[in-house]
Amino acid sequence: MSQRVGIIGFGQTYHRSRRDDVTGIELINEAVRSALEDAELTIKDIDAVVIGNMDHFEAVNYVDTWSVDGSGAWMKPLIKLTTGGTTGSTLGIAGYHHAASGLFDVVLVIGWEKNSESDTTGAIITCSDPIFDRFSFSGALPGLAVEASAYIKRYGITEEDAARVAVRDRTHGANNPYAQLQTPVTVEEVMKSPMLSWPIKLLDICPRSDGAAAVIFAGERKARQMCPQPAWVHSTAVRHSHAYFCDVNYEELHTLEGAVRELYDHVGIKEPLKELDVVELYQPYSFAGLKWIEAMGLCKPGESPRLIWDGATDMGGELPFNPSGGVICTNCIGATGLLRIGEAALQVMGRAAGRQVPDVNLALATGFGGAYWSDLMLLGRRPW
Amino acid sequence: MDKDELIHLHVDVDLPYRWAAGRYGSIMLKALRDEKKILGNCCPQCNKVYVPPRVVCGPCFVAPDEVVELSDTGTLAGYSVVNYPFIDPETGQKRPVPYTYAYIQLDGCDSYLSHLIDETDPARLSPGMRVKAVFRSDADRVGRLQDILHFKIIE
Numbered sequence: 001m002s003q004r005v006g007i008i009g010f011g012q013t014y015h016r017s018r019r020d021d022v023t024g025i026e027l028i029n030e031a032v033r034s035a036l037e038d039a040e041l042t043i044k045d046i047d048a049v050v051i052g053n054m055d056h057f058e059a060v061n062y063v064d065t066w067s068v069d070g071s072g073a074w075m076k077p078l079i080k081l082t083t084g085g086t087t088g089s090t091l092g093i094a095g096y097h098h099a100a101s102g103l104f105d106v107v108l109v110i111g112w113e114k115n116s117e118s119d120t121t122g123a124i125i126t127c128s129d130p131i132f133d134r135f136s137f138s139g140a141l142p143g144l145a146v147e148a149s150a151y152i153k154r155y156g157i158t159e160e161d162a163a164r165v166a167v168r169d170r171t172h173g174a175n176n177p178y179a180q181l182q183t184p185v186t187v188e189e190v191m192k193s194p195m196l197s198w199p200i201k202l203l204d205i206c207p208r209s210d211g212a213a214a215v216i217f218a219g220e221r222k223a224r225q226m227c228p229q230p231a232w233v234h235s236t237a238v239r240h241s242h243a244y245f246c247d248v249n250y251e252e253l254h255t256l257e258g259a260v261r262e263l264y265d266h267v268g269i270k271e272p273l274k275e276l277d278v279v280e281l282y283q284p285y286s287f288a289g290l291k292w293i294e295a296m297g298l299c300k301p302g303e304s305p306r307l308i309w310d311g312a313t314d315m316g317g318e319l320p321f322n323p324s325g326g327v328i329c330t331n332c333i334g335a336t337g338l339l340r341i342g343e344a345a346l347q348v349m350g351r352a353a354g355r356q357v358p359d360v361n362l363a364l365a366t367g368f369g370g371a372y373w374s375d376l377m378l379l380g381r382r383p384w
Numbered sequence: 385m386d387k388d389e390l391i392h393l394h395v396d397v398d399l400p401y402r403w404a405a406g407r408y409g410s411i412m413l414k415a416l417r418d419e420k421k422i423l424g425n426c427c428p429q430c431n432k433v434y435v436p437p438r439v440v441c442g443p444c445f446v447a448p449d450e451v452v453e454l455s456d457t458g459t460l461a462g463y464s465v466v467n468y469p470f471i472d473p474e475t476g477q478k479r480p481v482p483y484t485y486a487y488i489q490l491d492g493c494d495s496y497l498s499h500l501i502d503e504t505d506p507a508r509l510s511p512g513m514r515v516k517a518v519f520r521s522d523a524d525r526v527g528r529l530q531d532i533l534h535f536k537i538i539e
C-alpha cells in the first residue's frame with residue numbers, strides 16, 4: 001500500500017420500488033451530486049471514477065460509457081466492475097485500491113440499479129451456468145432457501161428465530177429516511193406473510209429497489225485536507241469461491257469464515273462481538289442474520305438465536321447490526337454492497353443522524369453474492 | 385412532471401444463444417443421452433469427485449482427468465419449494481410453479497447436482513432423504529441435464 005485511505009463523502013438516492021421519474025443516468029447523477037455535496041467537493045476534485053451494477057437487470061451492457069455524463073467521468077479515468085451481488089462491495093474495495101495505490105488521490109465510486117426495469121428473477125437466472133445450473137435455478141430466493149433448509153435442520157432453528165431478525169432490520173429501517181421500507185413489522189406479521197420459497201416468506205426477504213449510492217475515497221493527505229473526520233479504511237478481505245451453484249458447501253459459509261479470519265488477524269481483533277461497534281451486514285434474507293453471524297465468530301454455531309432474541313444486535317445492544325435497516329429494507333442490487341460501506345462510514349464519521357450508534361470506533365461492512373461469495377471492509381475513526 | 389405523463393418502453397427481447405458444453409460437459413451429456421449414466425470426474429490431488437465433470441479442480445487448479453461413473457441415487461442436501469412466479473429466460477414464459485429446486489449429493493460424488501424433486505409439500509421433504517434419478521424415455525433424451533426428468537424420493 002502506497003498511502004492510507006479514508007472515505008470523505010457519501011451520497012445516496014431515495015430508494016423506491018420504482019423510480020419512473022428517472023433514467024439510470026439520472027439516478028446515477030442524483031447519487032453523485034449528493035456525494036459531492038456531502039464532501040463539499042466539485043467534480044473537478046475527482047481523479048478517477050469506478051462504477052458498477054448488475055447489467056443484466058437493465059440490459060445496458062456498456063454502462064461506463066452510457067452513463068459518463070451522469071457519473072461525471074467525462075474525460076477522466078473510468079472503470080466498470082460487476083460481480084453480481086458483491087458488485088457494490090467490489091466497487092468499494094476497488095475504489096480503495098485505486099486510492100491506496102497512490103496513482104489517484106480522490107476516487108469517486110458509484111453503484112446503482114434499476115431493478116424495476118426487468119424481471120428480477122429472470123435476470124438473475126442469466127448469471128448461472130447455461131448448461132448445468134440454469135434450467136432448475138430460480139434466482140436468489142431458492143438459492144438462499146436451500147442454505148436455510150440445511151441450517152435449520154442441523155441446529156433446530158425455528159422460522160420465528162429468523163422472523164426476529166427481519167423484525168430488527170425493519171425496526172431499524174424506520175430510522176432511515178432513504179430506506180425503501182420504513183414500516184416496522186412484528187414476528188407474527190413475518191410468520192403470516194406469504195410463503196415464497198420454503199422456508200422463506202415475503203417478509204423474510206429483501207425487496208427489489210431502484211436506487212444508487214456514491215462514496216468518495218481519498219488518500220491520507222487529501223483526506224485530512226478535505227474532511228474533518230474521514231472514515232479510515234483499516235482492512236478489506238475478499239473470498240470468491242465456486243462458479244456452479246451446485247458446488248457450494250451449504251453447511252458452512254466458508255467464504256465469510258475465511259474473510260473474517262483474514263481481516264480479524266490483520267487488525268488484531270480477538271473478540272469481534274466486543275471489539276466491533278457496528279456492522280452493516282449484506283443480509284439479503286432473515287436466516288442469514290443467524291447463520292452468518294456464527295460464521296463471523298460472534299457466537300458458536302447454532303447459538304445465534306440467543307443473541308438475536310436478547311437484542312444484542314438491536315440498536316442499543318452490544319453490537320448493533322444494520323442501523324440503516326439493511327438489505328431487508330432496501331436492495332438496489334449493484335448499490336447494495338456500497339450502501340453497506342457508505343452507511344458504515346456515516347457511523348464512523350458520526351453523521352448517521354437518526355440511525356447513529358453512539359461512539360463508533362470500528363464499523364464493519366460486508367458484501368455477499370455470486371455462489372456464496374463474501375467481501376469485507378473495516379472502517380475506523382483513526383487511520384490504521 | 386405528473387406521474388401519468390412519464391413514458392416507458394416495453395420491449396420483449398428474443399435473443400438466441402448457442403452455448404458450448406465443452407469437452408467434459410459433452411462427455412457427460414452424451415453418456416446421459418445414450419446410456420442413462422451420470423458421469424463425474426476426480427481430482428488426482430484432493431481426490432474430490434465432481435459433477436458436472438470439469439476441466440479443472442478450482443481449489444487445486446489441476447485437471448481432474450479421471451472420469452468416474454456415479455450412482456443414479458443420492459442424498460437430498462438442501463431444497464426449496466418455489467412458489468412465486470417469474471419469467472424463465474430459457475423460454476420467455478412464466479416457469480410453472482410450484483416446483484422443488486434441490487441440491488443432490490449423488491453416491492460417490494463430493495459436489496452437489498442442482499436438479500428437481502417431484503414432491504412439492506415441504507412437510508414431506510427433509511435434508512438427508514434418499515433420492516433416485518428418473519430419466520426421460522429414450523426418444524426424449526437429447527443430451528442435456530434435463531434428460532433426467534427429476535429425482536424421486538425412495539424412502
Ligand SMILES: [Zn+2]
Nearest residue numbers: 427430441444
Ligand atoms: Zn482438487
